[in-house]
Amino acid sequence: MTHPKITVVGAGNVGATCALWAAARDLGDVVLVDIVDGLAAGKALDLQQTAPIMGFAHGITGTTDYEATAGSDLAIVTAGLARKPGMSRDDLLIKNAEIVSGIIKELVSASPDVILLVVSNPVDAMTSLAHRAGGLRTRRVVGMAGVLDSARMRTFIAEAADVSPKDVQAYVLGGHGDTMVPLVRHSQIGGVPLAARLSAEQIEGIVERTRGGGAEIVGLLKTGSAFYAPAAAAVTMAQSILRDERRVLPSAAYCDAEYGVGGYFVGVPARLGTGGVMEVLEFDLNADERAAFNSSVAHVKALVEKLAELGY
Ligand code: 2OP
Numbered sequence: 001m002t003h004p005k006i007t008v009v010g011a012g013n014v015g016a017t018c019a020l021w022a023a024a025r026d027l028g029d030v031v032l033v034d035i036v037d038g039l040a041a042g043k044a045l046d047l048q049q050t051a052p053i054m055g056f057a058h059g060i061t062g063t064t065d066y067e068a069t070a071g072s073d074l075a076i077v078t079a080g081l082a083r084k085p086g087m088s089r090d091d092l093l094i095k096n097a098e099i100v101s102g103i104i105k106e107l108v109s110a111s112p113d114v115i116l117l118v119v120s121n122p123v124d125a126m127t128s129l130a131h132r133a134g135g136l137r138t139r140r141v142v143g144m145a146g147v148l149d150s151a152r153m154r155t156f157i158a159e160a161a162d163v164s165p166k167d168v169q170a171y172v173l174g175g176h177g178d179t180m181v182p183l184v185r186h187s188q189i190g191g192v193p194l195a196a197r198l199s200a201e202q203i204e205g206i207v208e209r210t211r212g213g214g215a216e217i218v219g220l221l222k223t224g225s226a227f228y229a230p231a232a233a234a235v236t237m238a239q240s241i242l243r244d245e246r247r248v249l250p251s252a253a254y255c256d257a258e259y260g261v262g263g264y265f266v267g268v269p270a271r272l273g274t275g276g277v278m279e280v281l282e283f284d285l286n287a288d289e290r291a292a293f294n295s296s297v298a299h300v301k302a303l304v305e306k307l308a309e310l311g312y
Contacts, residue, residue, distance in 0.1 A: 004028030010079035145176030146250020174296030
């Protein structure tokens with residue numbers, strides 16, 4: 001695609017930063033949408049005026065009207081409430097279900113071939129809702145979570161090991177919440193297992209800080225949640241899809257037989273390229289990892305079933 005069209009729904013901190021990162025990487029023409037009059041248009045105009053300085057060629061526009069999103073190749077959905085200190089992501093379920101459901105219907109009506117990349121929380125449940133509300137094939141719907149959680153884990157490992165975060169590989173699977181599963185055994189520093197360089201206490205501390213990574217930032221900001229790293233994670237996934245990079249990235253992807261999940265969107269390694277999720281890759285999980293993963297999946301299933309009871 002020479003000029004992919006990317007819609008970003010929600011011009012708050014996450015959405016506006018997605019537009020910024022997408023523009024900086026010259027991914028395509030960006031349409032930023034928000035219900036608040038002037039918000040998307042103002043931020044888009046401001047971002048467009050960085051083009052001469054940052055050197056990107058694509059355009060950015062802002063609107064309240066979904067007609068302007070028509071023919072989008074990919075849509076990043078960031079709209080919805082963010083949590084406040086003391087809240088869990090699950091506390092956003094009902095309100096964000098109402099918001100996201102309406103957005104998905106508008107998006108797919110204007111762009112029947114769109115790929116949906118969901119960021120709104122609780123993201124595994126919102127991704128499942130987006131799939132049902134949009135009626136798209138499962139591979140064309142994916143949620144952003146594992147790239148963010150893994151980036152946090154990689155950052156903490158790099159800090160503790162005094163190495164570049166670029167040379168740290170870490171994987172976090174399962175739901176994007178307190179039950180997420182940092183896979184210590186599959187994480188490495190330049191190919192070297194963590195245990196070769198970090199103590200058991202350090203590793204346990206990193207696992208706990210990763211699980212609490214979102215809440216740590218909410219506690220500091222007090223008025224909302226993280227947005228720079230979530231946006232960078234979403235745009236990295238979008239780039240792999242739009243440029244057919246076929247990166248293997250932890251993503252909330254549809255799993256049926258995979259990992260024995262049985263038909264839900266949950267965080268797993270996914271090969272992202274043209275058409276969205278090309279493949280779910282299966283890690284070898286030991287008994288403890290499998291138990292933690294199954295527990296996380298069960299939590300996601302409970303949220304999805306709660307949405308189904310409410311008609312989503
Ligand atoms: C986070 O973990 C917002 O869920 C996102 O920061």
